[in-house]
Amino acid sequence: MKYVDEYRDADLGRALSGEILSLVEPGRHYKFMEVCGGHTHSIYKYGVDDLLPANVELVHGPGCPVCVIPMGRVDDGIALAHEEGVIFTCFGDMMRVPGSEGSLLEANAAGADIRMVYSPLDALRIAKQNPDREVVFFAIGFETTAPSTALTLKRARAEGVPNFSVMCSHVTIVPPLRALLESPDLRLDGFVGPGHVSTVVGARPFEFIPADYGKPIVVAGFEPLDILHAITMILRQLNEGRCEVENQYSRVVPYEGNQRALEVMAEVFELRPHFEWRGLGFISHSGLKLSEAYADLDAEKRFSVPGVRVADPKACQCGEVLKGVIKPWECKVFGTACTPERPIGTCMVSSEGACAAYYNYGRFAREREVV
Amino acid sequence: MADQAAVSDREQKILGIIETARGKRAKFRDTKINMSHGAGGKATQSLIEGVLVPAFGGETLTEMGDAGAVMIEGVELAMTTDSYVVKPLTFPGGSIGELAVNGTCNDLAVSGARPVALTLSLVLEEGLDSDTLRHEVEAIARTAREAGVEIVAGDTKVVERGHCDGMYICTTGVGHRDPRARLSPSALKPGDKILLSGSIGEHGTAIMLARNLFDLDASIESDTRCLWPAVDALLEAVGPDLRCLRDATRGGVASVLNELARASSVAMLVREGAVPVEPAVAGASEILGIDPMYVANEGKFVAFVAPEAADEALETLRKVDGCEDAAEIGEVRTEPPGMVLVETSFGGRRVMDQLVGDPLPRIC
Numbered sequence: 001m002k003y004v005d006e007y008r009d010a011d012l013g014r015a016l017s018g019e020i021l022s023l024v025e026p027g028r029h030y031k032f033m034e035v036c037g038g039h040t041h042s043i044y045k046y047g048v049d050d051l052l053p054a055n056v057e058l059v060h061g062p063g064c065p066v067c068v069i070p071m072g073r074v075d076d077g078i079a080l081a082h083e084e085g086v087i088f089t090c091f092g093d094m095m096r097v098p099g100s101e102g103s104l105l106e107a108n109a110a111g112a113d114i115r116m117v118y119s120p121l122d123a124l125r126i127a128k129q130n131p132d133r134e135v136v137f138f139a140i141g142f143e144t145t146a147p148s149t150a151l152t153l154k155r156a157r158a159e160g161v162p163n164f165s166v167m168c169s170h171v172t173i174v175p176p177l178r179a180l181l182e183s184p185d186l187r188l189d190g191f192v193g194p195g196h197v198s199t200v201v202g203a204r205p206f207e208f209i210p211a212d213y214g215k216p217i218v219v220a221g222f223e224p225l226d227i228l229h230a231i232t233m234i235l236r237q238l239n240e241g242r243c244e245v246e247n248q249y250s251r252v253v254p255y256e257g258n259q260r261a262l263e264v265m266a267e268v269f270e271l272r273p274h275f276e277w278r279g280l281g282f283i284s285h286s287g288l289k290l291s292e293a294y295a296d297l298d299a300e301k302r303f304s305v306p307g308v309r310v311a312d313p314k315a316c317q318c319g320e321v322l323k324g325v326i327k328p329w330e331c332k333v334f335g336t337a338c339t340p341e342r343p344i345g346t347c348m349v350s351s352e353g354a355c356a357a358y359y360n361y362g363r364f365a366r367e368r369e370v371v
Numbered sequence: 372m373a374d375q376a377a378v379s380d381r382e383q384k385i386l387g388i389i390e391t392a393r394g395k396r397a398k399f400r401d402t403k404i405n406m407s408h409g410a411g412g413k414a415t416q417s418l419i420e421g422v423l424v425p426a427f428g429g430e431t432l433t434e435m436g437d438a439g440a441v442m443i444e445g446v447e448l449a450m451t452t453d454s455y456v457v458k459p460l461t462f463p464g465g466s467i468g469e470l471a472v473n474g475t476c477n478d479l480a481v482s483g484a485r486p487v488a489l490t491l492s493l494v495l496e497e498g499l500d501s502d503t504l505r506h507e508v509e510a511i512a513r514t515a516r517e518a519g520v521e522i523v524a525g526d527t528k529v530v531e532r533g534h535c536d537g538m539y540i541c542t543t544g545v546g547h548r549d550p551r552a553r554l555s556p557s558a559l560k561p562g563d564k565i566l567l568s569g570s571i572g573e574h575g576t577a578i579m580l581a582r583n584l585f586d587l588d589a590s591i592e593s594d595t596r597c598l599w600p601a602v603d604a605l606l607e608a609v610g611p612d613l614r615c616l617r618d619a620t621r622g623g624v625a626s627v628l629n630e631l632a633r634a635s636s637v638a639m640l641v642r643e644g645a646v647p648v649e650p651a652v653a654g655a656s657e658i659l660g661i662d663p664m665y666v667a668n669e670g671k672f673v674a675f676v677a678p679e680a681a682d683e684a685l686e687t688l689r690k691v692d693g694c695e696d697a698a699e700i701g702e703v704r705t706e707p708p709g710m711v712l713v714e715t716s717f718g719g720r721r722v723m724d725q726l727v728g729d730p731l732p733r734i735c
Binding site: 001004008010013014044045046047048049050051105106108109110118122224327329330334335336340341342359 | 406
């Protein structure tokens with residue numbers, strides 16, 4: 001595949017791997033967090049770990065939009081899906097996320113009409129095709145997916161589709177990163193910055209990471225060469241005593257972000273005072289809801305949702321995994337009570353979740369040279 | 372450093388516990404059937420191993436081949452049955468009628484049996500167009516003729532509108548066990564080569580695109596075809612060196628490899644770069660976030676061949692119609708038993724696990 005294979009070239013990968021080896025200080029242990037679930041997925045899918053020296057450790061961050069949705073929110077979604085006449089639409093990854101009493105997939109088996117979509121526009125199309133039904137879109141994701149929800153809402157308004165509404169669970173990337181960096185048990189040497197989010201917000205919002213917390217961050221693409229390249233860039237910063245935001249993914253990410261996308265978001269959404277994150281608890285100004293101007297398209301206002309807060313299961317250590325404090329396998333229930341087919345925590349649900357990725361791909365990617 | 376060694380020991384121990392748990396027969400603990408029980412992955416396995424096999428138990432069924440062996444007065448037969456519920460009924464490259472014949476014939480073929488006869492059950496929905504029915508009946512007749520099998524008995528039922536998607540078909544097949552075949556799912560030995568009879572992922576991708584769920588357009592056709600000619604050629608060329616065959620239908624090649632790795636208690640190593648995938652399929656999979664290794668095929672098998680016969684088997688296979696792209700994709704290993712590992716084209720390694728759920732698309 002043109003423009004894809006180039007970024008998966010094994011020879012170039014080996015060359016970068018050699019460069020990383022020459023950049024690391026023997027005897028020093030490096031811990032880098034890849035913020036985005038997409039990176040975690042790529043790392044395992046291509047076996048990027050195998051090309052790193054043993055003293056470079058990648059910690060999986062909180063950037064999987066499915067994994068951070070708390071149980072109470074899933075319950076709310078299921079309650080909406082069971083409303084008379086409702087077609088409930090969501091992204092496929094969301095279907096297996098456990099609520100307190102089952103997942104959307106199980107709710108579908110129990111009679112709710114839940115349909116998987118690839119884009120919010122698909123949900124709007126379903127609404128137009130079924131004028132006698134109420135169609136709700138369960139909107140999740142960081143600033144990556146929020147603009148497409150915003151555009152869909154604008155279109156719904158423009159075309160006057162009365163039976164369409166959105167249950168907004170969009171989140172923003174900076175507040176959870178700040179929360180992580182404030183955590184006293186965090187030990188990181190640098191960040192592989194989220195690529196897709198940055199196509200919208202740009203690289204500038206991450207300047208607080210080097211400025212306030214003294215950690216380098218390199219915004220990176222999702223192909224295996226991108227990730228290795230970003231790691232060489234972080235190592236160079238460390239070796240040269242620099243600490244700044246760098247943009248490895250400049251072929252897609254403008255430093256200032258995508259102004260039009262940001263404008264649309266500002267029109268349609270406003271910040272919630274606080275939003276609950278799976279494993280991380282409530283974080284101020286980290287979630288989005290529909291603005292007053294779009295309140296009539298807000299599913300949470302159109303229908304009544306229980307809105308009950310459900311505590312994370314006790315045994316689940318998703319929070320520590322998300323903070324990079326423990327590795328997935330260090331969780332008490334990893335792989336025994338919590339497996340991809342019966343997930344307890346959301347890190348095990350999406351293929352981008354740190355636990356699922358480790359369970360599926362990571363277990364044998366450990367034969368590495370010792371430096 | 373001592374700390375790190377202890378940590379690594381603990382990781383190994385935990386991974387060991389997981390491996391043991393994976394090797395055990397799957398339990399069925401769901402309260403309701405959901406769509407993943409039909410996807411051919413772990414949930415399907417839990418249904419079969421947790422409910423069906425314990426209930427019916429016989430030796431033949433426990434082997435869980437694609438067809439069961441029946442001995443009648445010295446004549447060895449193979450029997451199998453399959454239901455077809457595909458939506459939409461017709462799709463690029465074929466239709467439900469062709470699948471219903473080829474699918475059942477293929478289960479016989481990969482069991483080393485020449486397909487001889489089929490029975491045919493039609494479940495029709497009230498309101499189905501007669502033309503649609505005629506089209507499928509003709510497809511069944513034509514495909515059966517091409518495969519050299521006779522339809523010897525049948526049944527028709529009609530259900531109320533809304534109770535089946537136009538039509539469901541069930542076929543049962545009988546085949547004659549070929550004396551040249553010594554196939555068994557537990558016969559794999561370390562060193563055996565893994566061959567694939569052609570490029571993968573076409574059927575599943577064609578169906579997905581035909582459903583028009585995504586605004587994607589590509590000229591991908593289902594690969595539905597009868598596999599007996601290819602099996603026949605392989606048996607003729609390498610006979611007893613052919614250890615096992617599986618057609619890679621639901622759950623794709625990944626599921627077949629996992630099933631057999633468990634059944635033979637061996638490991639498998641697959642070289643990702645050697646697996647043939649059509650560019651259009653690779654492109655669609657990339658966009659939809661699906662791995663073609665898990666996508667259904669309707670005309671491809673995986674063959675395990677003794678190492679000394681692998682080259683001849685591959686050469687033979689490539690001369691058969693529809694198998695021109697056959698490839699050697701990996702080999703059987705000893706450790707870790709029950710696991711399938713992939714050497715990625717990028718140079719890393721990972722586990723290729725059984726399918727969990729339906730192939731759910733990723734969102735970002």
